[in-house]
Amino acid sequence: MENEARINLLARIAQFGSGPIPQATTGGATSILSLAGACYGLRPSEDATVPTGFDPMAMALFEAIVEGAFLVATADSVFDASERRTFERVVVAACGSGVAPEQVAALVSDLGDQLAADGLDRRIEAVARGITKKEHAREVLRIAALLAQASEDVSPLERDVLGRIARACGLEATEVDIALREARTVLGPA
Secondary structure, eight states: OHHHHHHHHHHHHHHHOSSSOOSSSSSSOOOHHHHHHHHHHTOOOTTSOOOTTOOHHHHHHHHHHHHHHHHHHTTTSOOOHHHHHHHHHHHHHHTTTSSOHHHHHHHHHHHHHHHHHHOHHHHHHHHHHTOOSHHHHHHHHHHHHHHHHTTSSOOHHHHHHHHHHHHHTTOOTHHHHHHHHHHHHHHOOO
16 A cells, blocks of 8 residues: 555656645646646547647657656666556556556557667657757656656666756756755655
């Protein structure tokens, strides 16, 4: 049950963005991840006509945020089935009911295939291409740092990937320190 409580805490923090964590799941500022996830959840199937109001930029942003966290989570080359399930559950929960578990599982599977085919440097470049604003780049770092910190302490490999993502997105190295400090503060001891 402790693991379940930790997953719920991570999801709540991710869902509501920076700052104090709301005690309930209503109210508070909704994060960029949650907003982009709502659009991603509305993504039409390949056979469907794109509906009015669908925003492919928001979908690309959601994928960039999730991929940034995925790249950090896999930095140590260990991403077993248990870690994958936890990662997927946090993303789904952080998006409320906006994204189905099957959609996140398919995305994570695609991200794994792309990482294996392209390598880390090209995938970091892909994350940066999905970012159009500094605020979005900070959200990528925030979510990635949050998930990295959730498994105790951030390894040097995870920190390196966070730094590489920050550089690719045009952020200063201090932004990584800020994201990690905020993650430690809101998560507290594991």
